[in-house]
Amino acid sequence: MNLETLNTTNGSTSVNCTRNLKITQxxxxxxxxxxxxxxxxxHCLSGWIFFNVPxxxxxxxxxxxxxxxxxxxILTLPFKILSDSGIGPSQMSVIVCRFSAVIFHESMYINLILLGLIGWDRFVKIVRPHSRNxxxxxxxxxxxxxxxxxxxxxxxxxxxxxxxxRNCILQKEPLGVEWHKAVSYMGVIIFWFVFISMTLFYTIISKKIYDCYINSKRKVNPSRKKRLKVFIVVAVFLLCFAPYHFLRLPYTFTQVGIIKDCELQNRIYVAKETTQWLAATNVIMDPLIYVMLCRPFRKLIPGFKSSSNSNQEADIK
Structure with a gap:
């Protein structure tokens, strides 16, 4: 029940590996x-709030x-839960491979890119406030x-x-296998592009905040505290998406038979599942960004008292 024979393919070569699914099940x-x-x-709360925020x-x-x-x-997760636990029908694996896993990754990369765009927006508003309008x-x-x-x-x-x-890689058409590899590479490229961009943005933001602190000649600077909130964006990005993408290419290599060692394949698989779960935690990390950086969002949270300080550079007004 907890074992699965994994067939990977590399051209005309077929590689069999018994995978222990105890942890994943x-x-x-x-x-x-x-x-x-x-x-x-x-997100029931977040959706309702943003529906009322212009x-x-x-x-x-x-x-x-x-x-x-x-x-x-979030809506793709029940399919993975039912498939991985084995309590769903046998067709559930087909649904996961063909639809929900693909939609999960689409949503993940859209979120990843949006975090990069949010990082750029924060960069403009803190480092180049005169260009804001x-x-x-x-x-x-x-x-x-x-x-x-x-x-x-x-x-x-x-x-x-x-x-x-149901076998997500073996039963693909030859073109499908090549496209799978290509999309995996593109996903990694997207990640590194956003990662490098955010590193540059937040390095400059850090310098700007430090310069403001030095110029203020005060140990406690409310403005500086407000600006420090923007680092929640890069924290969420690194925690959720960086580990997964460090494992993405090695895992793809196990799928297409480039990595043939069975024990190494199993270790990479468990590491991939772990980091993919971290990527999924993005859906419960994003609300931290909404609360910390979006004042209109905070104002509509029942019982939440938003600061009345008018000098809120890190907030959207």
């Missing part, structure tokens, strides 16, 4: 259930798109958001079309 379904329940509760800034446009991506990701183009932000959804959808769509059975 017992531990991870529980962990994903926790994320699902917390995510549903948080899209008057670039930042709120990106946050609203993030909420939608989070909700879609020029850069705060809501219509442009909406077009960028739509473009992100369309591009990611089109990149991952062939993974649905070119999948024919």
């Amino acid at each position: 017992t531990v991870f379904p529980v962990l994903y259930t926790v994320i699902f329940l917390l995510g549903i509760i948080m 899209s008057k800034s670039v930042f709120i446009v990106y946050l609203k798109n993030s909420v939608v991506a989070d909700i879609i990701m 020029k850069m705060d183009n809501v219509s442009q932000a909406k077009m960028i958001s739509v473009a992100v959804w369309i591009v990611i959808f089109l990149l991952w769509l062939p993974n649905i079309i070119l999948q024919s059975s």
Whole structure:
């Protein structure tokens, strides 16, 4: 019950490996259930709040798109829970391989890119505040958001079309295997592009905050504290997405037979499942961004007292 013979392919070579599924069938379904329940509760509230918040800034446009991506990701989790735990019908594995896993990754990359765009927005508003009105183009932000959804959808769509059975890699058409590898590489490229961009943005933001602190000649600076909140974005990005992408290529190599050692394949598989769970925690981490950086969001939370300080550079007004 806890064992599965994994067949990978590398050209004409077939590689068999017995995979121990004890952890993935017992531990991870529980962990994903926790994320699902917390995510549903948080995003019912988040969705209702943002429905009542007008899209008057670039930042709120990106946050609203993030909420939608989070909700879609949350809705894919029950399929994985039922499939991994073995309590769902046998067809559930087909649904996961062909549809829900693909949609999960689409939503993940949309969220990843949106965090990068939020990082850019924070960079402009803190480092170049005089350019704020020029850069705060809501219509442009909406077009960028739509473009992100369309591009990611089109990149991952062939993974649905070119999948024919429950084994997510072996039963793909030859073109499907190549597209799977290509999309995996593109996903890693997207991650590193956003990662490098955010590193540059937040390095400059850090210097700006430090300079403001030195110039103020005060040990406690409310403005500096407000600006420090922006680092929640990079913290969520690194915690949720960095570990998964460090494992993404090695795992793809096990799928296509480049890595043939069975013991190493099993270790990479467990590491991939662990880091993929961390990536899924993004749906319960994003609300921290909403609360800490979006004042209109905080004002609509029942019982939440928002600061009345008018000097809130890190907040959207």
